[in-house]
Amino acid sequence: MNILLVYPEFPDTFWSHKHALKFLGKRALLPPLGLLTVAAMLPPEWSLRLVDTNVRGLTKNDLAWADCAFISAMIVQRESAQRIIAYCKESGLRVVAGGPLFMSDREQFAAVDHFVLNEAELTLPVFLKDLAQGNPGRTYASHLFADIRQTPAPKWELLDLKRYAGMSIQFSRGCPFQCDFCNVTTLLGHQVRTKTSRQILTELDGLYNLGWRDEVFFVDDNFIGNKTFLKTDLLPALVEWRKDKKGLLFITEASINLADDKPLMGLMVEAGFNKVFVGIETPEEECLAECSKQQNRNRSLIEDVKNIQRMGLEVQAGFIVGFDHDKPTVFQKQMDFIQLSGIATAMVGILQAPPGTPLHKRLKKEGRIRGDSSGDNVDGTTNIIPVMSLDALRDGYKRILQHIYAPETYYQRVKTFLREYKPPKRRVQLRFSHLLALVQSLYWLGILSQARVHYWKLLLWTQFKRPRLIPEAISLAICGYHYRKICEQHVA
Numbered sequence: 379m380n381i382l383l384v385y386p387e388f389p390d391t392f393w394s395h396k397h398a399l400k401f402l403g404k405r406a407l408l409p410p411l412g413l414l415t416v417a418a419m420l421p422p423e424w425s426l427r428l429v430d431t432n433v434r435g436l437t438k439n440d441l442a443w444a445d446c447a448f449i450s451a452m453i454v455q456r457e458s459a460q461r462i463i464a465y466c467k468e469s470g471l472r473v474v475a476g477g478p479l480f481m482s483d484r485e486q487f488a489a490v491d492h493f494v495l496n497e498a499e500l501t502l503p504v505f506l507k508d509l510a511q512g513n514p515g516r517t518y519a520s521h522l523f524a525d526i527r528q529t530p531a532p533k534w535e536l537l538d539l540k541r542y543a544g545m546s547i548q549f550s551r552g553c554p555f556q557c558d559f560c561n562v563t564t565l566l567g568h569q570v571r572t573k574t575s576r577q578i579l580t581e582l583d584g585l586y587n588l589g590w591r592d593e594v595f596f597v598d599d600n601f602i603g604n605k606t607f608l609k610t611d612l613l614p615a616l617v618e619w620r621k622d623k624k625g626l627l628f629i630t631e632a633s634i635n636l637a638d639d640k641p642l643m644g645l646m647v648e649a650g651f652n653k654v655f656v657g658i659e660t661p662e663e664e665c666l667a668e669c670s671k672q673q674n675r676n677r678s679l680i681e682d683v684k685n686i687q688r689m690g691l692e693v694q695a696g697f698i699v700g701f702d703h704d705k706p707t708v709f710q711k712q713m714d715f716i717q718l719s720g721i722a723t724a725m726v727g728i729l730q731a732p733p734g735t736p737l738h739k740r741l742k743k744e745g746r747i748r749g750d751s752s753g754d755n756v757d758g759t760t761n762i763i764p765v766m767s768l769d770a771l772r773d774g775y776k777r778i779l780q781h782i783y784a785p786e787t788y789y790q791r792v793k794t795f796l797r798e799y800k801p802p803k804r805r806v807q808l809r810f811s812h813l814l815a816l817v818q819s820l821y822w823l824g825i826l827s828q829a830r831v832h833y834w835k836l837l838l839w840t841q842f843k844r845p846r847l848i849p850e851a852i853s854l855a856i857c858g859y860h861y862r863k864i865c866e867q868h869v870a
C-alpha cells in the first residue's frame with residue numbers, strides 16, 4: 379500500500395506565524411505530530427509519503443502514486459481539508475481521517491471513507507485489522523484513554539526538517555484542571571498520562587541525529603501535570619542528555635502554579651526549557667471563578683509571571699474577554715496587565731464555547747450558543763451570545779489588539795520582559811536561519827518599517843543593558859511584526 383499522509387493548510391492566523399516565518403526562510407511553525415505518530419503505527423511494509431501543505435503543494439504525482447490518503451486536521455484547517463479530501467476522492471483514493479476536526483465536525487465530511495477517531499493508539503489497530511480482513515467500517519471511536527508508554531516515536535524521517543521553525547514532541551496527555559471553556563479534558567481526560575523518560579530521550583535522539591538543533595515544543599496540555607515524575611525522572615534525564623548537546627531549546631505549556639515551585643523551574647531551565655505558554659485568561663477574580671479556573675485564583679498573577687521570567691523562562695500567555703462577569707472596564711484592565719507583565723506574545727481571544735465543554739453545555743441550556751466556533755480563538759469571532767453586547771465586546775477586543783500590538787507598546791513590553799529575564803548561559807550553534815533572521819530584520823524592521831525607530835531603540839537598549847539578549851530582542855521584534863499584521867486584519 380502507498381499511503382499519502384496529508385496535513386491541510388493553516389489560514390493566516392495568530393499561530394500560523396506566517397509573516398514571521400519568512401524572516402527565517404521557513405514554511406511552517408511546527409510539523410504535524412499526529413500524522414507522524416500515526417505513520418509509526420502503520421504496517422512497516424507500507425510505503426509512506428508525507429505532504430504538509432503548509433510546506434509544499436499536493437501534486438498530481440502524489441495523488442497518482444498513492445492508494446490511500448490519511449488526513450489529520452484541526453477545525454481551523456477545515457476549508458483546506460475539504461479541498462484536499464475532494465482531490466483525493468477525484469483521484470480514486472480511499473480517504474481515512476482522524477484528529478480534532480473530525481472529532482467534532484464529521485457530518486460535514488461525507489466523502490471520507492473511514493473516520494479513525496480519538497487516540498490512534500486505540501482505534502487504528504482495530505481499523506487496520508478490519509482493513510486487512512477486507513471489511514473496514516466507517517467510524518472507529520473509543521471512550522478509553524491510551525497508555526502512551528506504548529506510543530512509538532514519531533517518524534521524523536518523513537519530514538523535510540529544514541522547512542520548519544520548530545519540532546514538536548509530546549511527553550504527556552491530559553490536564554488535572556477543569557477550565558470550563560477548554561476541551562482538552564473532554565478529548566484527553568483529567569488523568570495526566572505520561573511517556574517514559576526513555577521514550578522522550580529516544581525521540582530527542584531521533585531529532586538530534588537528523589541534525590535538528592532548533593527549538594523543540596513539548597506539546598503537552600499541561601507539562602507540569604505530574605511534578606513528581608518531572609523532578610525525579612524526566613528533568614534529571616534531560617539535564618544529563620543535554621550535557622554533550624548543542625542547541626535544542628525547549629518550549630512547553632504549563633499552568634500558573636509553576637510559579638510556586640522554584641526547584642521545578644530551576645530544573646526545567648537546566649534541562650533546556652526557555653519558554654512556557656500559560657493560560658492566564660483574565661485578571662478578574664469573578665471571571666476566573668465563573669470559568670472554574672481555580673489554579674489562577676487568589677494569586678498575584680503579575681508577580682507569578684515575573685517570577686517565572688526571572689528564573690529564565692519567557693512567558694507567553696492566553697487571555698480571554700467575553701465572560702459573563704466582564705465589565706466594560708475589563709478591556710483596559712487586560713491591556714494594563716499584559717503591558718505590566720512584559721508578556722510579548724499575548725494571545726487574546728473572545729470567549730468561544732467548543733462543543734463538549736462544560737461552557738458549551740451551560741450556554742446551550744441558556745439558549746446562548748449561536749453556530750459553530752470558527753476553530754481559531756484569536757480571530758475576533760465567537761459562537762456565544764455574551765452578556766455584554768456583542769458590539770461592545772468586539773469594540774473592546776479590537777481596542778486591546780490595537781493597543782498591545784502598536785509598535786510603541788509592543789517594543790516597550792519586550793523591554794519590560796528583557797529586564798526581568800535571566801536565562802543561563804547556553805551553548806548555541808549559530809545557524810544560517812539565525813543569520814538570515816538578523817539580516818531580514820535589519821532590512822524589513824530596521825529600514826523599511828514605519829516602526830523602525832522603536833526597533834533601533836530596542837536593539838540599542840539591549841546592546842547596552844542586556845547584550846546577551848540581542849537574539850531574543852530580534853526574535854521578539856520579528857514575532858511582533860507578525861502579530862501586528864494579524865491584528866491589522868482583525869481590526870480592519
Ligand code: B12
Pocket residue numbers: 388389391392393394395407408409410411412413415416448449450451452453454474475476477478479482494495496497498499502546548551560561562566597598599753754755756
Ligand atoms: C501543538 C498544538 C498546536 C501547534 C500546532 C502544531 C501543528 N503544526 O499541528 C500550535 C501551537 C501552532 C497550535 C495552534 C493552534 N491550535 Co493547537 N494544539 C496543539 C496541541 C497542544 C497538541 C497537538 C499535538 O501535536 N498533539 C500530539 C499528537 C500526537 O496528537 P494528535 O494530533 O491529537 O494526534 C493523535 C490523534 O488525534 C490521532 N490522529 C490525529 N490525526 C490523525 C489522522 C489520522 C488519519 C488518524 C487515523 C489518527 C489521527 O492519532 C494521534 C495519536 O493518538 C493540541 C492539544 C492536544 N493535546 O492535542 C492543541 C489543539 C490541537 N489546538 C487547538 C487549537 C484550537 C489551536 C488554535 C486555533 C489556537 C489555540 N488555541 O491554540 C491554533 C490554530 C493553528 C493555526 N496555525 O492557526 C485545538 C483544536 C480543537 C479543534 N477541534 O480543532 C486543540 C485540540 C487544543 C484545544 N484545547 O482545543 N496548536
